[in-house]
Amino acid sequence: MSGEEPRIGVFVCHCGLNIAGVIDVEEVTEYAKTLPNVVYAVHNRYTCSDPGQDEIRKAIKEHNLNRVVVAACSPRLHEPTFRRCVAEAGLNPYLFEMANIREFSSWCHPSTPREATEKAKDLVRMAVAKARLLAPLKPLKVPVTRRALVLGGGIAGINAALDLAEMGFKVYLVEKKESIGGHMAQLDKTFPTLDCSICIEGPRMVDVARHPNIEIISYADLLSVEGYVGNFKVKVRKNPRYVIAENCTGCGECRDVCPIEFPNEWDMNMGVRRAIDIPFAQAVPLIYTINRDHCIECYKCVDACGARQAIDFSQEPEEVELEVGAIIVATGYDIYIPEEGNLYGYGRYSNVITALEFERLILAAGPTGGHVIRASDGKRPKSVALIQCVGSRDINKYEYCSGFCCMYTLKHAIQLKEHYGREVEVYVFYMDMRSNFKGYEEFYRRAREMGVTFIRGRVSSVIEDPETKNLIVRVEDIALGEPVEVEVELVVLATAAIPSKGSDEISRILNISRGADGFFMESHPKLKPIDTPVDGIFLAGACQGPKDIPYSVSQGCGAAARAATILSKEEWEIEPIIAVVDPTKCRNVKVKCGICATKCPYGAIKAPQGQPAQVITAMCHGCGTCAAECPADAITQMHFTDAQIFAQIRAALEENPEDKILGFLCNWCSYAGADLAGTSRFEYPPTLRPIRVMCSGRVDRDFVLEAFRLGAGMVLVAACHLPYDCHYISGNWRMKERMEVLARMLTKLGLSPERFRVDYISAAEGVKFAELITEMTRKLKELGRERIVAENQKLKPVLERMLSRKRRAKTGS
Amino acid sequence: MPMKLQKFETDEQLKIERIMYARRYSLTLDKRRCVVCELCEAVCPREAIRVVKPEDGEQAPPRLEIDVELCQYCGICNAVCPFGALELKINGEKTIPVVKFESFPRLIRDIKIDAEKCPVGCTVCMDTCPLKLITVKVVDEEGRPVENVDLYPEKERLKVTVEIEKEYCPVCRLCEYKCPYDAIHTQKIIYGHISVKNELCPEGCRECVEACPIPEALQISEDGRVVANDLFCVYCGACRIVCPVEGAISLERTVIRHTPVHSGAWNKALEKLTSTKGMAKELRSRALIKVKESVERRLA
């Protein structure tokens, strides 16, 4: 702390009539002047305007202010503006605090101006209380390693890598398979233009291999990632190919002499490859790999390779460590394989195949040389049923829409018609045809014009005729409103796109979350679709949710641009609202504690045995969960210190605490939801006294105890929705665990359970917020003041005892 | 259609299949020819073939198990079986990939028959063959089989043909030894040494003798001892599989006659089949430096 006596200036904004139309700003200003350490208070029409800001800067100089409080709109809106403003006047930007009297008072209590004014006064008092304890903070700067890691070499990863490389950054492209290319390299043609997939992707793959700034690390697994934005340390294991990359010329002479064939995964196990081989002809990098599971060690390949000496049976896995400043995850998707055998007979009937198998069938370089034939008799089918939404849009399997199946089904229908014309009947069984985006609807029309029969309805069953091996498809035709049966010779299933294998592992290693569907979660569904909640880690392509190629490519390029915002800087600034451990208080020195380390959602705390816990500042995201969890109160979250929050609590409950609801609102969801209630002018009773914390995980049980000790009518802790909405991954879960225990204890001590509430409000739920406060206020009234006072009297000595430790510590400071 | 792995078993055969969209593999074990010996189990690189011995108390002979998941249809077992009991097919055609690609040798069945020497009427070899692989026929000048020799007018014009189903023959040489006219000359596929330590044999045990596919190779002498005869033994090791006492039968293979091949896989197989002594000899004689090194590395 600066040590000098605080000299606080309070600036009350009219916001035209937005505030002044309801609240008596004059009264609030006069009231502010009576508050301790306030040496100056004025009101003005628009504080955020240039003259308004000028006034602040002038006042700082003239009145020697060292703290500034602006009572105006939401800090989520203008905090950055005013921080900049006070900084221009030479004040540390963190010596500034806002009282949100617009969204939280004038806008939501227009019909009760008296109460709104009283509430505004409380809000100013709370802000001043916090301001007195503010300390100057310096933004943290971390150096940036100007290299990137792209994980996954599908079309999304390829584009991300190429763009970054073109911008001049070194890129490591880590691919788990032998070749980059991803699913696109498995496809025959691509909708809606029907150009050959590998013909357009192949050159891009070669560009990647040739680019001086890109290093492909294929056939490799991501082992661990440590560090933080600008400074990640990545460990990767290169699996042995038993072929020395530098010596392999890609001639394939070894392959020709290898006696062992095994099913080729790349060909959906429809074709074979040799024990030494490449997965497909256009593989990049073009290095052969020996599969030791199958190799019989005849060493024929060694002979064939001869003087090139590329084959090395003694190769071992190799671990490499990479240092990068940003990471792009582009691990794509997998295809759902209905292995159970009960879904439309796949696995039971030879002539039921998946759409990806169909791609390999119709591909000229595929296992049948491009001939669409039946597995049962090798004959060309004269009728084909394409069934959509297999596993997708099915609440018993995968609830979501897999996005690209409608379009590739149309593609398959058109391809069949193009190849075989009138000789093949094509039926498409669909639920809804989703052909938005450029050129897609036209593609749909083309399919209809080619004579493809579209039948709308979910297929109920597929049954095989044991003799002909033909299939009878049964469906309730929605258009006709009656059941229909169609006999076909081949059935193709458009099976769901699912999160790629190993996504759970990746989410664990990178500390990024996955949605209910299992795909990686973006930071914000609209405004930050490429970011993850972890700074410096971005998403591209189908790993975030099923996407077609154009969309995946755009995201790859987008992710490259997002990564470049970091990589292009020498240093990266981090908000200094991080956690700090007081080593003299930390219990871990004496006993094995480390609770903070286990609770931190980012693994930002290390608690080595016998040593005080240590926060790795650059990894700390500033949620404050550790500060709330620490049993010894050894952790302080800067700018949201215990002392500051206690001061806010006390200020809020100075008068008539029994009539008030003290609310702890997390910045990203519930505070934003409350802001929205204000902006939407949803009126609710003026009973709430809100305290903003970055994350609900910051809410210490002592805060709640203190509020009740002071006689609060009710306490609300509002957070982001479970399970995945928390901006800090799991802060809300930690809060929930903590508060459930606390609630049980308080009830036992005689607190009416309604008086302590934990709820979840998203940034979009303004209505829900208003309803919540209305409902709570109603209950508050129902309970009645008398009962609350009585309960409080009973509770007070107990809470006093529980808090004495804390209060001693606080009043001392 | 996902790849299918299937298995069928009858009293006569055991068949596994790998059915892919446009390719079909099968491996069939002819149980009537299989003597349940040591060879295929020893050489299979994936340990897909196992000899399963009956559980304690179970009254059943040992049998072969093939693991559908593990088999990769390389054909090594097919190539090594002296009895020709295994057959690999790809898309319905008999083939042995490891042999086709010269990663594995064929066994040499050196059997020469000079039927000129055979008098009409002699069928000693045919009667002797323990596996019933020899067919002796009497034919006329045009090669037409003659059913009833006694009715044929010009007997001196008749000829004798002797046919052996070679691919199933382990070359025990019994026929050669029994032939009164010195018309058959053979060389064994596998040379080695076998002996039985009778002092270890449990009272009255006859397991090995019953398991031995060649009656003359293991016999019970008049005093009730088991006597092994190197002359006719094919060194398959079927006896060792059933022998209840470890070490009662000592069997060593020293030479395996095979087509020339230069392959690590074969060396590995050799290593498993022969004594190290025998193997070192083979390697020396071939002076395959690289291959030898690889084997030494493994043995080290």
Ligand SMILES: Cc1cc2nc3c(=O)[nH]c(=O)nc-3n(C[C@H](O)[C@H](O)[C@H](O)COP(=O)(O)OP(=O)(O)OC[C@H]3O[C@@H](n4cnc5c(N)ncnc54)[C@H](O)[C@@H]3O)c2cc1C
């Ligand atoms: C049958 C079918 C037909 C289709 N037809 C079309 C079409 O005509 N037009 C169109 O626009 N779209 C089509 N699509 C969709 C298309 O496949 C996807 O849009 C595209 O492949 C998405 O690219 P991606 O790079 O995000 O993912 P992917 O192609 O899945 O690539 C992901 C890459 O990451 C790698 N990877 C995964 N996990 C890891 C890990 N842990 N570490 C390292 N690497 C990892 C994978 O091996 C892979 O190389 C079709 C899809 C299907 C199923």
Ligand code: SF4
């Ligand atoms: S050593 Fe292995 S990879 Fe090489 S040719 Fe033989 S089986 Fe194939």
Ligand code: SF4
């Ligand atoms: S728990 Fe939150 S505040 Fe504490 S170190 Fe981790 S990220 Fe920072």
